[in-house]
Amino acid sequence: MKEDRPALELAIPVRARDFLAGGDGAAHIRQVLQQVGFPPAIIRRVAIAAYEAEMNIVIHSLGGELRAVITPDAITITALDKGPGIPDIDLAMREGFSTAPREIQEMGFGAGMGLPNIRRCADELEITSAVGEGTKLKIVIYNR
Amino acid sequence: MQLREIQAILEAEVFTGEDKLDLEVEAGFGSDLMSDVLAFARGRVLLLTGLTNTHVIHTAAMVDAAAVVFVRGKKPDPTLIEAAAGMGLPLLGTRLLMYDSCGRLFQAGLKGCSAELLGGEKSEERPPGGRTPAGERPGGRSPAKGAPPGIVLAANLAAAAGRA
Numbered sequence: 274m275k276e277d278r279p280a281l282e283l284a285i286p287v288r289a290r291d292f293l294a295g296g297d298g299a300a301h302i303r304q305v306l307q308q309v310g311f312p313p314a315i316i317r318r319v320a321i322a323a324y325e326a327e328m329n330i331v332i333h334s335l336g337g338e339l340r341a342v343i344t345p346d347a348i349t350i351t352a353l354d355k356g357p358g359i360p361d362i363d364l365a366m367r368e369g370f371s372t373a374p375r376e377i378q379e380m381g382f383g384a385g386m387g388l389p390n391i392r393r394c395a396d397e398l399e400i401t402s403a404v405g406e407g408t409k410l411k412i413v414i415y416n417r
Numbered sequence: 418m419q420l421r422e423i424q425a426i427l428e429a430e431v432f433t434g435e436d437k438l439d440l441e442v443e444a445g446f447g448s449d450l451m452s453d454v455l456a457f458a459r460g461r462v463l464l465l466t467g468l469t470n471t472h473v474i475h476t477a478a479m480v481d482a483a484a485v486v487f488v489r490g491k492k493p494d495p496t497l498i499e500a501a502a503g504m505g506l507p508l509l510g511t512r513l514l515m516y517d518s519c520g521r522l523f524q525a526g527l528k529g530c531s532a533e534l535l536g537g538e539k540s541e542e543r544p545p546g547g548r549t550p551a552g553e554r555p556g557g558r559s560p561a562k563g564a565p566p567g568i569v570l571a572a573n574l575a576a577a578a579g580r581a
């Protein structure tokens with residue numbers, strides 16, 4: 274990536290268990306990408322990945338932040354949270370595996386599709402998690 | 418299939434988007450699991466669901482859905498209708514159950530999103546070599562007007578994104 278390229282940075286706080294506001298961060302990122310004029314296919318992948326990452330923070334953590342770094346070449350979404358962490362990332366990546374409680378499923382989430390959905394949309398995905406501390410997801414989607 | 422035709426087939430009421438019934442819908446997707454919608458919906462879909470919370474319209478926006486039909490007589494609350502109206506997303510409601518709603522539409526020629534899963538074609542979002550996924554159409558929905566505050570670099574970035 275060239276250094277002279279402009280970057281646009283967004284940081285959106287995400288509250289734990291706030292199911293009403295959950296998704297607003299991803300919606301905001303999507304809106305910004307539309308205004309900037311990225312191709313719809315790219316926007317769609319970023320929006321889906323950001324939405325799932327945001328809902329993961331809402332559902333599973335004690336709160337965190339959704340960050341976006343937007344350059345003409347790539348969009349990087351970072352989801353940071355404080356919380357229980359993910360003890361077994363391989364298991365969490367498996368479609369259908371979920372630790373979300375029943376009430377979350379009634380809202381249309383918690384079906385074990387979150388991380389698999391993110392992986393499907395991302396060009397690069399990096400998950401770092403410490404049990405009892407929190408989780409960091411770095412999602413990169415190239416504009417190409 | 419036009420939204421107007423869908424409204425007639427499902428004997429549906431229109432909560433918002435009365436002026437958008439000429440919209441063309443490419444496929445149907447019925448689910449109460451929003452994550453599955455995010456994973457499997459392709460193209461300008463009609464989303465059929467029994468959920469009436471805010472995630473339905475968020476999800477519809479993320480996948481560029483053309484419209485939402487609430488099945489089983491579910492009615493969204495006024496806040497949700499207002500939010501959808503602001504997004505230009507038509508909301509309809511039918512008393513029919515999910516299976517019957519999907520069945521009627523399928524019979525009338527509105528296809529689902531399974532084709533590429535069954536056809537062995539790559540179902541991944543990530544397009545190989547930058548190919549646009551099936552059904553994606555540039556300019557499908559016009560960007561929202563009015564820049565949110567605090568965005569100073571957007572103009573520069575827009576120019577640069579065009580070059581990339």
